[in-house]
Amino acid sequence: MPDESPTPEITVTLQVNGAQSQVTCDVRTTLLDLLRERLRLTGAKKGCNRGECGACTVHLDGRRVNACLVLAASADGREVTTVEGLATDGELHPVQRAFIEADAFQCGFCTPGQIMSAVCCIREGHTGSNEEIREWMSGNICRCSAYPQIAAAVEAAAAATASDAAPVSASDEAPAGASGRTPASTDGRPPAPTPATVTASATGKRR
Amino acid sequence: MRPFTYVRAETLPGALDSARTDNTMFLAGGTELLNWARIGIETPSRLVDIGRLPELHEITPTEDGGLRIGALARLNDVAQDARVETAYPVFSQAILKAASAQLRNLATIGGNPVQRVRCPYFRSNGPVACNKRVPGSGCAALHGANSERFAIFGWTEDCVAVQPSDPAVALACLDAEIITEHGDGGRRIPATEFHTLPDVDPAAHNVLRPGELITGIELGAPAPRSAYVKVRERQSYEYALVSAAAAVEVTDGVISRARVALGSVALRPWRLYDAEAALVGLTPGSPEVRDAVTSGFSAARPLSSNAYKIPLARNTALRALELALEA
Numbered sequence: 001m002p003d004e005s006p007t008p009e010i011t012v013t014l015q016v017n018g019a020q021s022q023v024t025c026d027v028r029t030t031l032l033d034l035l036r037e038r039l040r041l042t043g044a045k046k047g048c049n050r051g052e053c054g055a056c057t058v059h060l061d062g063r064r065v066n067a068c069l070v071l072a073a074s075a076d077g078r079e080v081t082t083v084e085g086l087a088t089d090g091e092l093h094p095v096q097r098a099f100i101e102a103d104a105f106q107c108g109f110c111t112p113g114q115i116m117s118a119v120c121c122i123r124e125g126h127t128g129s130n131e132e133i134r135e136w137m138s139g140n141i142c143r144c145s146a147y148p149q150i151a152a153a154v155e156a157a158a159a160a161t162a163s164d165a166a167p168v169s170a171s172d173e174a175p176a177g178a179s180g181r182t183p184a185s186t187d188g189r190p191p192a193p194t195p196a197t198v199t200a201s202a203t204g205k206r207r
Numbered sequence: 208m209r210p211f212t213y214v215r216a217e218t219l220p221g222a223l224d225s226a227r228t229d230n231t232m233f234l235a236g237g238t239e240l241l242n243w244a245r246i247g248i249e250t251p252s253r254l255v256d257i258g259r260l261p262e263l264h265e266i267t268p269t270e271d272g273g274l275r276i277g278a279l280a281r282l283n284d285v286a287q288d289a290r291v292e293t294a295y296p297v298f299s300q301a302i303l304k305a306a307s308a309q310l311r312n313l314a315t316i317g318g319n320p321v322q323r324v325r326c327p328y329f330r331s332n333g334p335v336a337c338n339k340r341v342p343g344s345g346c347a348a349l350h351g352a353n354s355e356r357f358a359i360f361g362w363t364e365d366c367v368a369v370q371p372s373d374p375a376v377a378l379a380c381l382d383a384e385i386i387t388e389h390g391d392g393g394r395r396i397p398a399t400e401f402h403t404l405p406d407v408d409p410a411a412h413n414v415l416r417p418g419e420l421i422t423g424i425e426l427g428a429p430a431p432r433s434a435y436v437k438v439r440e441r442q443s444y445e446y447a448l449v450s451a452a453a454a455v456e457v458t459d460g461v462i463s464r465a466r467v468a469l470g471s472v473a474l475r476p477w478r479l480y481d482a483e484a485a486l487v488g489l490t491p492g493s494p495e496v497r498d499a500v501t502s503g504f505s506a507a508r509p510l511s512s513n514a515y516k517i518p519l520a521r522n523t524a525l526r527a528l529e530l531a532l533e534a
Contacts, residue, residue, distance in 0.1 A: 054307065065309050068241075069236075069241050070313065071234065136308050
């Protein structure tokens with residue numbers, strides 16, 4: 001329907017992945033569209049665009065939110081982290097590594113949202129059991145249904161994070177975490193993926 | 208989404224003043240409003256963003272031993288507040304069974320009861336008969352698809368949808384009050400009377416007036432023996448088929464007070480007042496408890512394909528009661 005009234009614009013300043021960004025946009029722009037269309041950060045995916053699938057999950061001031069339900073204007077002045085901002089100095093985030101090691105995706109479309117959600121799920125401490133992980137990750141739908149692998153990846157990453165935080169028990173914690181994600185460790189072998197396969201999976205699936 | 212202007216409120220009086228302009232809506236968490244604007248359920252010409260009003264985020268004790276929760280407190284923060292978890296487990300549980308972790312980080316406790324029905328006709332992109340979308344157009348849901356999810360209490364041929372909020376069911380069970388402000392003065396609305404039934408006005412959702420803003424929710428005396436049970440088609444992140452909130456007090460081995468509210472059975476959380484009265488004086492675990500709960504369903508009326516909800520709701524209420532008694 002044609003509308004005669006001019007479309008109001010607004011200038012929004014955000015701290016995105018550590019860098020300040022200033023964008024003038026239509027006042028109706030969501031945080032998701034601003035990230036994808038204006039800042040070219042296409043990691044956050046536009047799945048349902050109504051807060052049902054979780055593919056657009058990003059961190060807003062450190063908390064996971066559905067970027068499709070945040071008006072960019074109301075995020076003015078806030079800090080946003082997207083999946084592009086997780087890796088540091090070319091090193092994948094432990095949760096990203098865990099997803100690759102656990103093969104926690106098929107088509108990969110939901111993966112950035114899953115990973116952003118998982119980082120917070122671990123930080124919030126909701127990883128006490130597989131059941132708890134599944135409950136607190138339920139806002140991220142995976143139509144390939146890689147849920148067992150996703151939950152295993154979160155469990156493994158949580159264990160790795162816990163062992164990082166408590167170096168004294170690191171030698172005990174690491175094998176326990178590994179046994180949760182791969183049957184290979186039951187016969188004492190370490191998890192299988194080599195750095196080469198990790199890189200291949202990452203580039204092949206995160207397009 | 209139709210164009211609108213956006214203003215950010217710096218003060219509560221400023222927000223109320225801004226809302227005097229016609230076709231203005233308050234924006235808080237945004238989890239409902241953005242979808243309404245996309246679908247065309249609402250076409251506001253002006254949004255007043257109240258998200259940063261500092262005084263509405265706090266959770267503070269009241270003088271009579273209750274708790275006042277600022278309207279802008281996020282669902283996750285309310286549910287995981289130690290005082291809420293301890294004194295009002297039914298409320299904490301209801302919140303955590305609502306939506307997803309991400310949505311609960313955005314959605315506010317004041318905005319939650321304002322959410323509207325999930326009826327697919329109401330949420331339709333195209334034009335369909337819906338008295339809540341176009342007053343007087345009828346109710347396509349009455350004989351339409353998915354009627355197994357609709358109301359068993361309080362419906363009329365003008366609207367058979369149900370209010371989907373989980374927290375609102377706990378609030379009704381706890382006799383909480385919804386505190387509002389308006390440019391012309393505020394009021395306290397009992398949570399049991401906040402949502403409008405279709406025999407009063409099928410087009411209405413709740414009793415809020417234009418420009419009226421929920422500023423807080425007040426919980427009365429603690430209800431540590433309370434519990435929430437939600438039955439749904441998948442384990443998590445789904446609206447309820449039915450839910451039940453129960454709060455009990457036991458004196459000298461018998462139930463001295465019981466409050467039970469059902470969710471997703473009507474256009475408002477449905478208190479089982481008859482059952483509550485019948486429960487007083489009964490011994491927890493006795494067979495009479497079931498009869499007492501059943502007595503709360505005399506007014507239940509199924510639609511063509513949701514008669515299953517009556518026994519389901521009865522059993523859900525019983526389970527919530529049992530959990531409350533064990534708490």
